[in-house]
Amino acid sequence: MKSIIKYFRELVMAFYSLAQGMKLTLYYFTHVRKVNITEQYPENRETTIRIPERFYGILEMPHDENNEHNCTACTLCELACPNGTITIDTAVEVTEDGKKKKYLDKYHYNLGTCTFCGQCVDACPSDAIHMNKQFELSEYDKNKLLLVLNKPGSKLKAKEKKS
Numbered sequence: 749m750k751s752i753i754k755y756f757r758e759l760v761m762a763f764y765s766l767a768q769g770m771k772l773t774l775y776y777f778t779h780v781r782k783v784n785i786t787e788q789y790p791e792n793r794e795t796t797i798r799i800p801e802r803f804y805g806i807l808e809m810p811h812d813e814n815n816e817h818n819c820t821a822c823t824l825c826e827l828a829c830p831n832g833t834i835t836i837d838t839a840v841e842v843t844e845d846g847k848k849k850k851y852l853d854k855y856h857y858n859l860g861t862c863t864f865c866g867q868c869v870d871a872c873p874s875d876a877i878h879m880n881k882q883f884e885l886s887e888y889d890k891n892k893l894l895l896v897l898n899k900p901g902s903k904l905k906a907k908e909k910k911s
């Protein structure tokens with residue numbers, strides 16, 4: 749007797765679940781102009797494609813028009829990365845007043861091991877790196893995934909003097 753009750757209970761639940769699914773389908777069917785259900789990708793790549801605001805794509809280091817960035821080579825992002833994706837090479841220069849100063853030589857970023865978690869960005873105290881919205885990242889050659897984020901000849905942005 750118990751097994752018969754169980755059978756009918758599961759049958760009712762299956763119909764209920766089906767009805768819920770059909771209800772949602774019907775909603776999208778009747779609100780097709782209000783709800784964006786699918787993207788016409790890749791045809792809309794350059795036109796109507798919508799990337800969610802919180803989407804994390806590839807890591808980047810913004811440079812200004814003077815080829816300057818905000819990275820002080822503190823290595824906090826390197827420490828924060830759970831995958832060892834970031835390796836920072838530093839160099840040392842001697843300033844005019846004779847002090848030794850560390851600066852960023854190369855910011856290595858292995859796109860092949862990045863999980864786009866954003867922990868490096870959160871760890872950065874200088875707002876020097878961002879996750880951009882780029883998502884078409886596949887390559888045939890994995891060596892092309894080994895990137896250097898600071899541009900050749902770039903340097904640390906000079907601090908603006910407080911007035």
Ligand code: SF4
Binds near residue numbers: 831864
């Ligand atoms: S996004 Fe995550 S995995 Fe990628 S470099 Fe930053 S901390 Fe590492």
Ligand code: SF4
Binds near residue numbers: 823
């Ligand atoms: S990107 Fe930010 S956290 Fe990473 S080394 Fe540069 S200043 Fe430090």
